[in-house]
Amino acid sequence: MxxxxxxxxxxxxxxxxxxxxxxxxxxxxxxxxxxxxxxxxxxxxxxxxxxxxxxxxxxxxxxxxxxxxxxxxxxxxxxxxxxxxxxxxxxxxxxxxxxxxxxxxxxxxxxxxxxxxxxxxxxxxxxxxxxxxxxxxxxxxxxxxxxxxxxxxxxxxxxxxxxxxxxxxxxxxxxxxxxxxxxxxxxxxxxxxxxxxxxxxxxxxxxxxxxxxxxxxxxxxxxxxxxxxxxxxxxxxGVLDRQVAVGGQMLSIQGLAARYDNLLLHLWxxxxxxxxxxxxxxxxxxxxxxxxxxxxEEVLREAFFEITSPGRLEIVRTSPTTLVDASHNPAGMKATVQTLQESFDFSRLIGVFAASSDKDIPAMIELLEPVLDEIVITTNNSARSRDIDSTAAIAVEYFGSDRVVVEPRLPEALETAVSLAEDGEHFAGVGVIVTGSVYTAGDARKLFNPDRKKPWQK
Missing domain, CATH: 3.40.1190.10 (Mur-like, catalytic domain)
Structure with missing residues (x-):
């Protein structure tokens, strides 16, 4: 070799x-x-x-x-x-x-x-x-x-x-x-x-x-x-107390040996x-x-402060706020939807969705429907990416045809989603979420290039 x-x-x-x-x-x-x-x-x-x-x-x-x-x-x-x-x-x-x-x-x-x-x-x-x-x-x-x-x-x-x-x-x-x-x-x-x-x-x-x-x-x-x-x-x-905070949440955790308070986690x-x-x-x-x-406890606080998790409701752009999320099954999507409802205050939210063919796509799309104004169906670079027409047909069942847009390529899908988010009289609190697959999240991250220090990182 x-x-x-x-x-x-x-x-x-x-x-x-x-x-x-x-x-x-x-x-x-x-x-x-x-x-x-x-x-x-x-x-x-x-x-x-x-x-x-x-x-x-x-x-x-x-x-x-x-x-x-x-x-x-x-x-x-x-x-x-x-x-x-x-x-x-x-x-x-x-x-x-x-x-x-x-x-x-x-x-x-x-x-x-x-x-x-x-x-x-x-x-x-x-x-x-x-x-x-x-x-x-x-x-x-x-x-x-x-x-x-x-x-x-x-x-x-x-x-x-x-x-x-x-x-x-x-x-x-x-x-x-x-x-x-x-x-x-x-x-x-x-x-x-x-x-x-x-x-x-x-x-x-x-x-x-x-x-x-x-x-x-x-x-x-x-x-x-x-x-x-x-x-x-x-x-x-377990978690004793949890408060939504700027950029994440403040936690109190009962550990196996002690209680730890005021742990700021920059994840939602x-x-x-x-x-x-x-x-x-x-x-x-x-x-x-x-x-x-x-x-x-001080070491613990500093460590929690530095924790990141790329591709997990990760903000990769502002104006409009754009999230990349790797949820790829119903349980993960349920957690994502609950977090969107709890931690974000979007007046208008557009989804970009592409998933692998072996996943429970109907269940994920059904979970997304209450929190999305419109959904853009696209594909990712994986050979397992679900046929776009069949995914769109599933989306129409839950969203109706007037709330579903099809864009075969992810870059154009992202551009379309941003335009839809900013469309109309919503000038504040608009956002885009890209989700459905780890592959979709990875492709989006490459386009947005978010791997830079966060404001709270040294």
């Missing part, structure tokens, strides 16, 4: 592998890779995160808190918004192109061996290493080489057989679980919860976000079966407050060993 590869060339090679949407549920390939690589995932403690929504935001919060406390961090999340290097972060920043290329170059000989069946049980289904499995292996090796003091790892899908689950998390965070990926995880929340509970390992601490009763029972049963300690939002920890919504409580509880448990440890 040539060492003269570019990051783009590496991404092209990775993209030739099985895509993330084509899954053979097994850890056989990852275990074989880890054996060949001398088990890099065992060389640092891991905070492992699963759930249906909020995983990436929670991972970023945990990362920020660890770094504020002086730890060197690795963070693995998916999917990415703009560049695959975003998935593998060191100390809060995507890895460099040079490190990205080096990680792949070191991995490539092992990929060839596993692709050929080396280390794979003969009874296992023989398929090539997937894109996601290769990226996971690159992350684990990069964290070991850095080295990091702790890795924060988000599952790709599910839990038990997810590629990331070759690691044993000292802390397992389970964000709210809802119906998703039913073709792989099961057609009811009980089956999905059982699959996701697989990241809870022997003697770990499980930080459990508020769940429905049937999901909570499954997670608690898993904790009992493997001897893990369960910490439940609303029982052992009850779901982000819940994510923050889970992140804080995870940090207390990580340092506590036998009992949770109190975190210095």
């Amino acid at each position: 040539s060492s003269d590869l570019s990051a783009d060339a590496v991404e092209a090679l990775l993209q030739r592998r099985w895509p993330e949407t084509r899954i053979e549920p097994s850890l056989a390939r990852m275990r074989a890779l880890m054996d060949l690589m001398d088990q890099p995932q065992t060389r640092y403690p891991v905070v492992h995160i699963t759930g249906s929504n909020g995983k990436s935001s929670t991972a970023r919060m945990v990362d920020e808190l660890f770094r504020a406390l002086g730890l060197r961090t690795g963070r693995f999340t998916s999917p990415h918004l703009e560049s695959s290097r975003e998935r593998i972060c060191l100390n809060g920043e995507p890895i460099s192109e040079e490190r990205y290329v080096a990680a792949y170059t070191e991995l490539e000989p092992y990929l060839q061996l596993v692709d050929a069946g080396h280390g794979i049980d003969q009874d296992s289904t023989q398929v090539p290493v997937s894109y996601f499995e290769a990226m996971t292996a690159m992350a684990y090796a990069t964290f070991a080489d850095a080295p990091v003091d702790v890795a924060i790892v988000e599952v790709g899908m599910g839990g038990s057989w997810d590629a990331t689950n070759v690691a044993d998390g000292r802390i397992a965070i389970v964000t709210p679980i809802a119906l998703e990926h039913t073709n792989y995880l099961g057609d009811n929340v009980e089956q999905i919860a059982t699959e996701k509970s697989g990241i809870i390992k022997d003697s770990a601490t499980a930080i459990l976000a508020a769940q429905t009763q049937e999901v909570a029972e499954i997670l608690l049963r898993r904790c009992a079966d493997v001897g893990a300690v369960a910490a439940r939002e609303g029982v052992e920890f 919504g009850t779901h982000q407050a819940s994510n923050a409580a889970c992140a804080l509880a995870a940090i207390e448990a990580f340092f506590g060993h036998d009992s949770p440890q109190t975190i210095d």
Whole structure:
């Protein structure tokens, strides 16, 4: 393998592998890779995160808190918004192109061996290493080489057989679980919860976000079966008070060890407050060993102040206020709509919507209808983007034909949305929200280029 590869060339090679949407549920390939690589995932403690929504935001919060406390961090999340290097972060920043290329170059000989069946049980289904499995292996090796003091790892899908689950998390965070990926995880929340509970390992601490009763029972049963300690939002920890503030919300959180007040979080919504409580509880448990440890409140305030979550109701433009949001399932869209109603005072709001074909598009559009004046249906750059005509037909069912506009390309869709927002007698409080898919959010971010310091960041 040539060492003269570019990051783009590496991404092209990775993209030739099985895509993330084509899954053979097994850890056989990852275990074989880890054996060949001398088990890099065992060389640092891991905070492992699963759930249906909020995983990436929670991972970023945990990362920020660890770094504020002086730890060197690795963070693995998916999917990415703009560049695959975003998935593998060191100390809060995507890895460099040079490190990205080096990680792949070191991995490539092992990929060839596993692709050929080396280390794979003969009874296992023989398929090539997937894109996601290769990226996971690159992350684990990069964290070991850095080295990091702790890795924060988000599952790709599910839990038990997810590629990331070759690691044993000292802390397992389970964000709210809802119906998703039913073709792989099961057609009811009980089956999905059982699959996701697989990241809870022997003697770990499980930080459990508020769940429905049937999901909570499954997670608690898993904790009992493997001897893990369960910490439940609303029982052992949780949000005590939450006030909408300029640019976000002010929180009071009861942690596992102490109460923390006046935490300014520059993210909106009850779901982000819940994510923050889970992140804080995870940090207390990580340092506590036998009992949770109190975190210095001033350090905590400074860390919360710096937290961002790109693509999650992110303001990427003013005049008109334009939000980019990666919600891609009904549970996430419900949280987005509730947050729009609570935290924003739009007199006129236009939606730009594009989603993947395997998502519950009717449910998402139905949730959006009460908060949008009009909706612009478009496409994103993913091959999975839903046919625009069929999406528009769904939108007409809920909005009526007079409130639906079709623009095949996202740049023109954004221009149209801005014009619609500013149309008529509404001169203040107008806005645009771009949503429906992580891919849509990523495409929009590229166009708006919001990666600059926020006003509150140093």
